[in-house]
Amino acid sequence: MKIAVLVKEVPDTWGDRRIDPSTKRVDRKGDLVIDEINEKSVEAALLVKEANAGSEVTVVTMGPSSALAAIRKALAMGADNGIHIVDDGLVGSDAMQTSAALAAALRPGGFELIITGNESTDGRTAAVPAMLAERLGLAQLTFLRTLSVTGDGVTGERMTDEGHLDVRASLPALVSVTEQIAEARFPNFRGIMAAKKKKVESLGLAGLGLPADETGAENSWSVVEDVAPRPARSGGTIVKDDGTAGTQLADFLAAAKLI
Amino acid sequence: MAYALVLVELANGRPAASTGELLAAAARLGEPAAVIVVEPGTAGEVAESLGALGAGTVFVASIENADTLLVTPQVAALQAAVLAAGEVSAVLVGNSIDSREAAARLAVRIGGAFQSDAVDVTAGAAGILVTQQAFGGSFTVTARAAKGTPVISLRQGSVDGTAPAAAGAIHELEVTGDTAVGAQVTARHEQTQASERPSLQTADIVVSGGRGLGSREKFVLVEELADALGAAVGASRAAVDAGYCEHNMQVGQTGVTVSPNLYIAVGISGAIQHRAGMQSAKTIVAINKDADSPIFDVADFGVVGDLFTVVPQLIEAVKARKS
Known part of the structure; x- marks a missing residue:
């Protein structure tokens, strides 16, 4: 089975993340890491591979040259090869444009299963998987906390606000997974060394066959008019419990008309 | 006036809690109209309650066993409603997983400007302004569509007020397309709010x-x-x-x-x-x-x-x- 798993390089959620006021886009100058949900997506892909002999896992990312590190991390975990979509003309792509580029990169591969995270920690649009499924004409099984591939179908449990659904689809299909799907394995030394020799194909606009007048920030589907940082919180009242803190807290809430 | 279409989720045959808010937001952007997916022959009562919540028109997609399919019936219904409505100023959906994904697929299908998780929408001189929060509220971003119909998912609990009651006139849609090529729901394990507590997203x-x-x-x-x-x-x-x-x-x-x-x-x-x-x-x-x-x-x-x-x-x- 040919499996594609999508990963994204994002600003580290442990750091201070900001939007660049001049470009009105995510500031990617700080520490960049493979999104945590994608380590789990890769793990999910590797588990499917291990359960289906003869499978191959291709890790796919779109991002600047630094995003190669995210691919290498996934290769070190055990993925077989990679596709890196990289082109200056793609900088500032929105979800519509990103899904178009990913679809163009994935279409020739004949993948039977495409695995993504449910949402990235930076954009949190949570729309690219559905858009990609639409573009590729695939059934989508999103927000799965369990995943199993049997014969010609894929089944899993889909999270909802009130519980979960059992869902299934025929292959080929696209699935997105939640952070409950699996704990990611750590790459070992052998994996890290092997990753350096694995093939990563680099794809630009020409290779994707995307017209330049549809890509990049200037052709985005939406225009950002304004970006405003939230005003910093002024220091609050901190008390050390002297035996009456619970009552003091109730007094504070009552004075603020919150109770 | 152009229609502002609202995808209405149904829970046990009734409009979901977010419906009134979505129609109130739609009333700012155009003539509010609801889009629903129902079992054939069951639209009447729902349409009446949607009229009371402000929908002048209720676009009805009657699809058998629609609740056994994930998302695709809603995409087909929205697409048919956009065609039937003629002029559409915006498509609004709730920011639930299902509705957001239906909206995302619709945006690809009709060439729409998808904007996710809006906390406010207003009609401005240059188009519809959508307010979003980035990095958990660290930044507030205001954006508008550069091209195409705005397709917006609205965070629950972000718009106050209600739309004035309207006719709720039923318009049956011709739904064709690939509703069968989707993912199937084989079982539901959901509890309708067993507790008396308010929901996390909307609680005061x-x-x-x-x-x-x-x-x-x-x-x-x-x-x-x-x-x-x-x-x-x-x-x-x-x-x-x-x-x-x-x-x-x-x-x-x-x-x-x-x-x-x-x-x-x-x-x-x-x-x-x-x-x-x-x-x-x-x-x-x-x-x-x-x-x-x-x-x-x-x-x-x-x-x-x-x-x-x-x-x-x-x-x-x-x-x-x-x-």
Whole structure:
């Protein structure tokens, strides 16, 4: 089975993340890491591979040259090869444009299963998987906390606000997974060394066959008019419990008309 | 006037709680019209209640066994409604997983400008302005569509008011397309809100517990405080990972984002990922034994102390004031 798993390089959620006021886009100058949900997506892909002999896992990312590190991390975990979509003309792509580029990169591969995270920690649009499924004409099984591939179908449990659904689809299909799907394995030394020799194909606009007048920030589907940082919180009242803190807290809430 | 289409989710045959708000938002952008997917022959009663909530027209896609298919019937219905409506100023959906994905697929299908998780929408001179929050409320972003029909998912609880009651006239849609080429729902394991507590996303007050609670049994203290305040219950990721409570209660970067009037963090250190899910609350209260916890940096009122003595005292004081 040919499996594609999508990963994204994002600003580290442990750091201070900001939007660049001049470009009105995510500031990617700080520490960049493979999104945590994608380590789990890769793990999910590797588990499917291990359960289906003869499978191959291709890790796919779109991002600047630094995003190669995210691919290498996934290769070190055990993925077989990679596709890196990289082109200056793609900088500032929105979800519509990103899904178009990913679809163009994935279409020739004949993948039977495409695995993504449910949402990235930076954009949190949570729309690219559905858009990609639409573009590729695939059934989508999103927000799965369990995943199993049997014969010609894929089944899993889909999270909802009130519980979960059992869902299934025929292959080929696209699935997105939640952070409950699996704990990611750590790459070992052998994996890290092997990753350096694995093939990563680099794809630009020409290779994707995307017209330049549809890509990049200037052709985005939406225009950002304004970006405003939230005003910093002024220091609050901190008390050390002297035996009456619970009552003091109730007094504070009552004075603020919150109770 | 152009239609502003609203995808209405149905729960047990009734419009979901978010419907009134979506129609109120739609009324700002055009003539509010609802789009529903129903079993054939069941639209009448729903259309009446949608009229009362402000829908002048109710576009009905009658699809057999639609609830056994994920998302695709809704995409087909929206696409047919856009065709039938002629002029459409915007398509609005709730920011639930299902509706957001239906909207995302629709945007690809019709060439629409998809904008996710809006917290406000207004009609401006240059087009519809959509307000969004980035990085858990650290930044407020205002954007508009550059081309195509705006397709917007609206965060629940972000628009006040209601639309004036309207006719709710039924317009049956011709739904064709690939509704069968989708994912199937083979079983539902959902509870309709067993508890009396408000939902986490829309609650006025949220009380969240963290690893400081120490065990699933002791996490009950958080629920007791929530019930005394009429609040929803949330949790930090550490508490969820430790098994103190259910995963859908997780507040933070990878869980739910909340912005209630009052957020009370109990036994939560306040890692940056947790703060990303709650820092836009109007008032933040923290109770934690470690004075160096980062949660105190964002707290309007913080108590450094043992939560097992502070919280019971707080519950008593709250109850005393209420009685």
